[in-house]
Amino acid sequence: MPGNRRKFLKQACIISISSLSGTVGLLNSHDAFAEWLDDHFAPGKIDNTIERLYSGAKLVESDKIELKVPRIAENGAVVPVSVSSSLENVQSITLLADKNPVPLVATFILTPDMTPFVSARIKMAETSHVIAIVKTGDTLYMAQQQVKVTIGGCGG
Amino acid sequence: MSSIKIRSKRKDGKTEIRTLIAHPMEHGRNRDPVTKELIPAHFIKTLIVRHNDKTVVTSHMAGSISKDPYFAFILNNGAAGDKIEINWVDNLGQTDSETHILK
Structure with a gap:
């Protein structure tokens, strides 16, 4: 019919x-960073945050990422961080602080017009690692560096 | 007055863009030292950098960025007279933007 x-x-x-x-x-x-997601900025353990960000994809430690942080930060409220990379085809740079209540600090989505570089000032609750994750195509590279915090950044 | 200051420096064909933004970046877990009450969260969520109206950086953040955020980026090109625009939106829906012309 x-x-x-x-x-x-x-x-x-x-x-x-x-x-x-x-x-x-x-x-x-x-391409998980297209918008600001509560899920990414949820408090919790850093492993869970990374899992939510990249759904379990493998992170490869790379010496092609230069993560510049102070070894000792007198004031955890203002820790200067800069990341640059000699990797090709960088799509995003993500900063995390290991022991912060909200481990994800920021993600920067860079177009090919940008040099793979970003500099920022972040808060750190206590002595821990700053982790930079650089996404190129389908591969995730990471670098980490410990920062000793003498005064936490949590108290205003 | 805008909350955003932009500075730029052209070198070897590239352009360094630095910005300083006046914003409390409260993550919502601090207490007022006098009243002991929680200070409500108030932080920038998204910051966008445009070069001649084309988005070149999109950044998402929360309360782990320091008060009065500072960022630096490097643009692979840039010529005198080019327009750089920076725009932010915070968790309370407030927003600001600023335009800077490259020298």
Whole structure:
């Protein structure tokens, strides 16, 4: 019957559109930093944060990332951090502080117009590692450095 | 007056962009030293840098960035007269932007 055929076509269309948008959604979630997400900035352990950020992808330690931090920070409220990298095709640089209540400090999505470099001043609650994760294509590289904090950055 | 200050320096074809923003960056766990009440969270969530109206840096952050945030980036190009625009949005929905012309 013609009516049935029309109905079938309509449904087939809906199904294919929804599966298409499903795929697009999947692709977008791969580029996880497109928007500010509560999930990323949730308090908790750093391992859980990294898991939520990169859904379990492997981090490769790299000497092509230069992470500049002070070895001793007198004031945890202002710790200067700069990251640069000689890696090709850098898409984003992410900064984390190991023992902060919210471990994710910031993510910087850089277009190819930018040199893989970022400098910022961050807060550190206590002595811990600063971790920089550099995303290039499908690979995640990381570097870390310990910062000894003599006065925590939590108290204003 | 804008909360954003932008400085730039062109060198070897590249442009260093530095910015200083006046913002409390309260993460919501600090207490007022006098009243002992929690100071509500108030921090920049997203900062965007545009070069001649094209987005070149998108950054997401929270209360772990220091009060009055400072950032530096390096643009691979840049010529005199180019427009650099920086814009932020915070968790209370406040926003500010500033334009800077490269020398």
